[in-house]
Amino acid sequence: MTYDYDLLVIGAGSGGLAAAKRAASYGAQVAIIESEQVGGTCVVRGCVPKKLLVYASQFAHMYHYAEGYGWGAVQPSFNWNRLAEIVDQEVNRLSQLHEGFLDKAKVELIRGAAAFQDPHTVQVGDRTLTAERILIATGSEAILPDIPGIEHALTSREAFKLPRQPKHVAIIGGGYIGVEFAGVFNSLGSKVSEIVRGEKILRGFDEDIRDHVQGAMVDHGINLLTQTVVERMEQTEEGTTLFLKGDNAPETITVDAAVLVAIGRAPNTAGLQLDKAGVEMKDGAIVVDEWSQTSQSHIYAVGDVTDRVNLTPVAIDEGRAFADTVFGNQPRPVNHANIATAVFSQPEVATVGLSETDAIAEFGKADVKVYRARFKPMFHSLTGANERVLMKLIVERQSDRVLGAHMVGKDAAEIIQAVAIAINMGATKRDFDNTMALHPSTAEEFVTMR
Structure with missing residues (x-):
């Protein structure tokens, strides 16, 4: 049978964009379908604009902290509308960049909502499209409770x-x-x-x-x-x-x-008519195997719509792994273990690997050793703020392997990314101890805990 495309991607978010461009680089004829701005939740209405708001909010503290370091007191003013405007401008800029990347990769962008007509056919507006393979990457949407008002x-x-x-x-x-x-x-x-x-x-x-x-x-x-x-x-x-x-x-x-x-958030499958494609669902999510393959051998799904690990870098890697496997003759599954993650709360949280509770459940309490450090960071020695850093390592006693690292404090996400490399390589507590500390820094506590 002759199809319109080698690959149709439904959803131009992080996972869909990554898959479409990678598949096109292998010579596949690819189209991507999107009903909203290109970029998906992360770029348009999630991690990117949210992190910009976090940055904006942190300046409120810095004006006060500066006085502890000899700067004169100021009375700053804040303009919400100005912040909203410039964040929106940056989101639009990034969305347009992603459109340009698709064009450069020779991926056709089709505007509209997709609905399956049969396992190889998708309807978008008045267009009927067929594809040899289809990738679903429609992400997730916020859950609303069923309460009056x-x-x-x-x-x-x-x-x-x-x-x-x-x-x-x-x-x-x-x-x-x-x-x-x-x-x-x-x-x-x-x-x-x-x-x-x-x-x-x-x-x-x-x-x-x-x-x-x-x-x-x-x-x-x-x-x-x-x-x-x-x-x-x-x-x-x-x-x-x-x-x-x-x-x-x-x-x-x-x-x-x-x-x-x-x-919370739930997989976004509304309107896809997955029943017409014969795609298996469970608890609202698309069921996939380790290769992101659904119950239909030619249909795949990546990212939040599968409800595995709902993080942008995971969706990107799942998308690229799909393209490498199916179009690049380089089969590889995605490793979902020991994925670093952060919460850009105030104070900031970052973590990788097992929590203390999960480590004890897996290895037993007797074989888990916990190292903790709580302290005032050097920066706040002059600010007067009552801020504390928490750092924690979870170690398996028998092997001395570090099972998890956790941190609360300034730059936690930047620090934990490097720690994640060590944990994924199987580093032991002795490896951490044998690493010379970088002083004075907060990060050095990970290699000096006793």
């Missing part, structure tokens, strides 16, 4: 487009997105109430990390309402009123402009 809430998608800075923002959810936005709005001067169903934020992270960040957020003035749920929301003259249920929560709180829901 949820139509008054925002997700992270809309948070970047607020017409003005809220005086008081409520954030529902204690995952990394909620924690990051709480830090941003708090540092920019908004009052923040974060509502968390459980006892702690950042479920799934090491317990020491969770405790340390939660304590710091409270110290920074964030109103953290744990073991609390929102039962309903109503619009009032003052803004939006949230009706709460929890042992330590008030009956209501009212915010002037924004309720941000960040309780």
Whole structure:
């Protein structure tokens, strides 16, 4: 049978873009379908604009910290609309760059929403497209709870487009997105109430990390309402009123402009008509094997839509591995172990490998040794700020292998990236100890812990 394309990619986010360009470099005729801006969640409405907001919010502290180093006091002013404008400009610039990269790679960009008609056929508007192979890379979308008044809430998608800075923002959810936005709005001067169903934020992270960040957020003035749920929301003259249920929560709180829901994300498969393609699903995600192959041998899926490890670099590598395997005659699966990750909270979190809890579950408590360090970083010796760094290594006693590394503090993400190399190479605690420290630095603590 003759097809229109060797490969159709559905979704021009990180994974789809990586796969399309790599496949085209091997000589495949490729088209990529996208209904929104090219770049996907990370570039357009996720990690990139969010990190720019984090950078912007950190200047609020720097003006004060500078006084400890002899700089004169200043009264800075902040313009939310200006920040939103320049962040939007940067997002548009990056999106256009990605379009240019597709053009340079000779990948056809098709605008519109894709829907399967059969396993080899996709409908986009009034176009019917066929392909020998199809890759689904449609990412994920924010989950909204089923409560009365949820139509008054925002997700992270809309948070970047607020017409003005809220005086008081409520954030529902204690995952990394909620924690990051709480830090941003708090540092920019908004009052923040974060509502968390459980006892702690950042479920799934090491317990020491969770405790340390939660304590710091409270110290920074964030109103953290744990073991609390929102039962309903109503619009009032003052803004939006949230009706709460929890042992330590008030009956209501009212915010002037924004309720941000960040309780998690789900694979984005709406409208794809995967049943017509015969693609197997489980718990809302596309089921794939280690080669990102679905139940249909010619259809593949990468990134958040598979709900494996939902991180941008993982989606990129899955996309490239698919292209290398299928079109480049260089078969390789993706290694999903020991992936470094960061939370750009305030203070910042970075981690790689096993948490203490997971290490004990896998190896037994007797065979796990934990090294911890908590200290005031040198930078804050003159600022007067009560900031602390937490660093932690999880080690298997029998082999001396480092199983995990965790950090809370300034530049944690930059530091953990290098540590991840060592852990992926199987470094032992002795290897860490035998590495000469770089002094004075925070990072040296990873090679001097006793």
